[in-house]
Amino acid sequence: MNILNIDLYSILIAYIGIALILAKIMGSLFEKYRLPAVLGEILTGVFLGSSFISIFSPSLSWFYKDPEFHYPLEHIGHIGILLLLFISGLETDVRTLKKTGKVATISTVMGVITPFILGYIAGILMGYSNQTSMVLGALLTATSIGVTARTMMDLGVLSSDVGTASLSASVMDDFLGIIAIILAIGASSIISLAIVGVNMLLLIVLELMVGMLVIKYIMRAMEKIKTTKAILGMSFGLMLLFAAFSQMTVQAAIEGAFFAGIIIGTTAESKIINDDVKAIAYGFFIPMFFVYIGSLINLQVFTNMKAIILAVVIVIIAIVGKVIGRAVGAKMGGFNWKQSLQMGIGSIPRMEVALVSIMIAIKGGAVKGELADIFLAATMIFVTVTTLITPPLLKWSFKDEIQQNGG
Amino acid sequence: MHEKIRNILKKMYDMKVSDFMDPRAWDMPLLEKDEPVSHAFFMLRSNNHAWVVESEKNMKLVGVVERTDLLRAMLPPDALTYAYGSVSMKIKNIFIKKDAKVDDVMTHKLITAEKDMLIRDVMIKMKKYELERLPVVDKNGVLIGEVTLKSLIIHFTRLMRETL
Numbered sequence: 001m002n003i004l005n006i007d008l009y010s011i012l013i014a015y016i017g018i019a020l021i022l023a024k025i026m027g028s029l030f031e032k033y034r035l036p037a038v039l040g041e042i043l044t045g046v047f048l049g050s051s052f053i054s055i056f057s058p059s060l061s062w063f064y065k066d067p068e069f070h071y072p073l074e075h076i077g078h079i080g081i082l083l084l085l086f087i088s089g090l091e092t093d094v095r096t097l098k099k100t101g102k103v104a105t106i107s108t109v110m111g112v113i114t115p116f117i118l119g120y121i122a123g124i125l126m127g128y129s130n131q132t133s134m135v136l137g138a139l140l141t142a143t144s145i146g147v148t149a150r151t152m153m154d155l156g157v158l159s160s161d162v163g164t165a166s167l168s169a170s171v172m173d174d175f176l177g178i179i180a181i182i183l184a185i186g187a188s189s190i191i192s193l194a195i196v197g198v199n200m201l202l203l204i205v206l207e208l209m210v211g212m213l214v215i216k217y218i219m220r221a222m223e224k225i226k227t228t229k230a231i232l233g234m235s236f237g238l239m240l241l242f243a244a245f246s247q248m249t250v251q252a253a254i255e256g257a258f259f260a261g262i263i264i265g266t267t268a269e270s271k272i273i274n275d276d277v278k279a280i281a282y283g284f285f286i287p288m289f290f291v292y293i294g295s296l297i298n299l300q301v302f303t304n305m306k307a308i309i310l311a312v313v314i315v316i317i318a319i320v321g322k323v324i325g326r327a328v329g330a331k332m333g334g335f336n337w338k339q340s341l342q343m344g345i346g347s348i349p350r351m352e353v354a355l356v357s358i359m360i361a362i363k364g365g366a367v368k369g370e371l372a373d374i375f376l377a378a379t380m381i382f383v384t385v386t387t388l389i390t391p392p393l394l395k396w397s398f399k400d401e402i403q404q405n406g407g
Numbered sequence: 408m409h410e411k412i413r414n415i416l417k418k419m420y421d422m423k424v425s426d427f428m429d430p431r432a433w434d435m436p437l438l439e440k441d442e443p444v445s446h447a448f449f450m451l452r453s454n455n456h457a458w459v460v461e462s463e464k465n466m467k468l469v470g471v472v473e474r475t476d477l478l479r480a481m482l483p484p485d486a487l488t489y490a491y492g493s494v495s496m497k498i499k500n501i502f503i504k505k506d507a508k509v510d511d512v513m514t515h516k517l518i519t520a521e522k523d524m525l526i527r528d529v530m531i532k533m534k535k536y537e538l539e540r541l542p543v544v545d546k547n548g549v550l551i552g553e554v555t556l557k558s559l560i561i562h563f564t565r566l567m568r569e570t571l
Contacts, residue, residue: 084491095515146489153484159505174491223535268516272536352491 011063012072016288019048023287034154036146036387038351041287042380045294052299073292078363080289081356082257083281086239088174089261090274097171103161104169107329107340111169111347112176114325115140118317126313132371134184134193135361139379140318142177142353144387145170148346151391155398162339165330166346174353175258181357182252185364200250204259207242211263219269232276235264251364254356293355293376301377310374311381318382319389322347342397349390350383415566419559420527424520427562428543428552435553440469440510444480447472447509458542458550459513468542468550470513480512519544520554529554 023044027037046052050064063069100108116137123133148166152158158167179200186196218238222231239260246256264270301307327344331337358379362372395402436454438447439462450457451474459470484500504511520529520541529541533556540555 088491144491146491149487149489153487158484164505268518271514271516271518 008063008066008068012069015048015069016073016076019044019291020284020287022048023291027287034150034391036144036351038290038355039384039387041290042294042355045291046297046299047294048291049295049297049299051297055299073288073295076285077289077292077359078253080281080285080287080292081359082239082243082253083277083285084289084352084356085178085254085257086261087277087281089258089263090265090270090277092171092175092262092265094262094266096168097175100168100172101165101333103330103333103335103343104165105172106333107165107326107343107347108169108172108176110329110332111143111322111326111344112141112173112180114328115317115321116180118321119314122313122317126310128371130189131184131187131366132375134187135181135357135366135375136314138177138180138184138361139354139357139375139382140314140321140350141173141180142350142357143170143173143322143347144349144351144353145173146351147349147387147390148394151394152346152398155395155402157398157401160401161335162342162346165335166343169326169343169347173347177353177357178254178258181353181360182250182255185361185366186251196250200252200255203246203249203252204255207246207256207259208263211242211259212266215263215267219264219267223269229276231269232273235270235273235277238264254360289359290355293359297376297380298373301373304374304377307374307377311378314378315382315385318350318386319348338397342394345390345393345397348393349387351387354379354383411570412567415563415570419563419566420525420530422526423522424524424526424529424543424554425522427526427554427558428522435550437463437550438472438509439463440508440513442509444507444509444512447512448477451477456540458553459509460550466549466551468517468519468544468548470510470515471517471542472509472513476512476514480507517542521545522551526559530559 023041026040026044028040030040031037050061053064054061119137119140120133123136124130128136145167149158149163152160152163152166157163182200183193183196186200187193219231222234225234227233239257242256242260243253244256246259247253264273323341323344325344326347327337327340330340330343335343358367358376361367362376367375436450436457438450438457438459440459447457451472456471456473458468459472461467461469480500482500487500518532518536518538518541520532520543522543522545532541533539539557540553542550543552543554545551
């Protein structure tokens, strides 16, 4: 007896509804315990994923296999990625970037290169292909400043030299992380790495030159159009065109989205789209991206030795590579050893860029099949571990300052 | 009477910014971008805003400070959240940014008006961007005056009084 008419479409929209509500609830629960909301959103995805659902009810998961169910979620997730980068570009104050201090600059660059190289070498030693190893390196590059900033603030040291340098380093760090993954996906060997690098540089220069030249006039023209939210809609359109063009040339839609954000962000008119873009992104697409990535996790992989080994190795490299890279860089920039170590520890957490990277590496075919499952699981483990261990480590490294503050 | 008011408004629509602009640019609240941020706080005790220029010599407009900008600078730092990619804005907080200058807290995205812009367009712009005042700049970005919602209202009431 069928009282309800349950078709795929109604399941899909119900699924999206449940996903959004649960993601926000879980996100706020995590934030309450001073953990990144993103982790809660991913966990929501794990609960809603076919891997988890089929443990309880294998018959329920029939719809997961239907491409009509899967593809819309995948595309929503990937638009979420583009929006994440678009916002990042819009909010990147180029003037702040220019003012990045010497310590922050050197330590950021060192802190990106070191884990990249170590990750690449580890990949080769574990028998992965050249390209997979480069993806592995790229996954480890970019710090997520959220947990560090929050912990340093709780400890009362955010306004110290270390705190300020950490914050300004993170602006550049996000950017370098994105570059690293694009290079890794586009390059299958060292030689092609150079070619992709040059191509990308040309693309960035082209986009910036054309963009900066014409954007003022485009925005001024957009202003004249009187339809509701015209500037918002058309800025979105521009962003997607930039992304598409970058995807066609160097397989780097994210790069286009990011630079579209930077370019549009230089105009005064962008002032009114900032909040609207965020509303759409954080209210829908970005949580859907994190839920989607969580739902992709194949729980059986956690019983796979290969995945566990990979996870352990990348957790170690992620921590050691970043701390050493950043610390040595900070020392070269003029910090003393203790400050350098503090700065290094502050750069351990990874989150958004690593997740974006693994997703586009999978989409771009740089890791596929069983390897994709393994890499995804390992990435999840490593973002979780690096996020959780940072607060206690920071607390330890700042113990003298905390005592001085009378804490 | 309603008809008359409408006619007054219609007349205002076709007037130009220069008709409303206070020509005494030196009378406007002004800050130089390299002044310490404390100057902004003192200036905004009695002014709703201050235009920020590169220097008072060249009068090149580079930003504006409003009270809400100062709120962002004063906010307890534990109220700041750090989503991906949003760090540059946080550095504007004076707990985080040491020796902050006016340049560090101001809004540098400026919606401007030109001298010969029509008042109808000024109104639309004010509505669209939810602004009460627009700086008036010349072709080189030099600040030559301001047009405020207040001056529009004053002018409107004056015309009403004259005609009614």
